[in-house]
Amino acid sequence: MSLTRLDRQYGAAVQSVWRTTLGRTTRAWSGLGSWRDADVRRFERTTLPVLLGGQRQVAALTASYLEQLYREVDGRAPRTDLDFDRVTGRALRDVDPETVYRRPFAEVWAALDKDVAFDAALARGTHRLETIAKTDLQLARTHTVREVGDDMPRFSYTVRELQGEYDCALCMIASTQRYHKRDLAPIHPGCDCLVKLVTADEDPGQVIDEEKLERIHDAVEDALGTFDRGGRAVDYRKIIIANDHGEIGPVLGFKGQRFTGPDDIRLPT
Structure with missing residues (x-):
């Protein structure tokens, strides 16, 4: 979407x-x-x-x-x-x-x-x-x-659309999922995700963008040497991914870090 x-x-x-x-x-x-x-x-x-x-x-x-x-x-x-x-x-x-x-x-x-x-x-x-x-x-x-x-x-479900130039990895993971509308809850303080109610002829399953989800976990593992699908061993809120970084595309870094050039960690494509 x-x-x-x-x-x-x-x-x-x-x-x-x-x-x-x-x-x-x-x-x-x-x-x-x-x-x-x-x-x-x-x-x-x-x-x-x-x-x-x-x-x-x-x-x-x-x-x-x-x-x-x-x-x-x-x-x-x-x-x-x-x-x-x-x-x-x-x-x-x-x-x-x-x-x-x-x-x-x-x-x-x-x-x-x-x-x-x-x-x-x-x-x-x-x-x-x-x-x-x-x-x-x-x-x-x-x-x-x-x-x-x-x-x-x-409307049966909610999805999250990313709005920011930079989004935390936790929000990006949430954007690959569908949620039942009564289960909606904030992701974390400061989250600026746009929440959309959507309709579907049948339940698409929880993960609606498997490829993107895997790319995010791969990027975290490349950066840290590990990843955690449960979000406990690794704090995905502190990992910031730029949706678009000019010539080099999406990049990954940490909270407070700005992205300056090709040496930044790149989200795999």
Whole structure:
């Protein structure tokens, strides 16, 4: 499958919400000053509405996108009266957001109790906040797909389409699979895969692109001397594959690495 104009428009809109929401959240966190108990309450008052608003925007965009997809398949789309309380906020984890977003503060305090330098402790809290916020934005999308998909009987499965210039090997592996629409879950925090509901006359089986799957595992083995289909011995989230690298084609590297030339590890063709 390939990205359509609708896919790209939806993906760009969601990414814009991510940038705005995460930008406002991290600026609010960085400006707290002391990160003590009083700052927790101030952060909750000013930032939780931003986070919940971002989740609602992602949910609304996803519902609209799925309606348009279904219309292309069926000629019409069921009216979606999305209950945002079922796909945002507490519904995402069955935990109050106030509890969830105290965890970055707890991360800072725990590090300081272990005599970690303040800057390092704050960095840990910042990373925890970004991870939680990104995960919640993803969960708003996956919960919406499940909710809306229930009213779209022509759609049986979900597939993942890669959007980024660089994607982790775990996401690339996921893009070779089909999933039942009720089993949809985030791959990892920060994943920008586009989730598509699809229809099929018969179950194609879990692996829908065996050749690509084998190429990914071969590339990991060439780079590391080993691979793991279970994704435990090797952390595929930290292995980054460029979908297109100019003249030399797809390449493989590690998180934080940029790809500069033919000496980079190449995904076998």
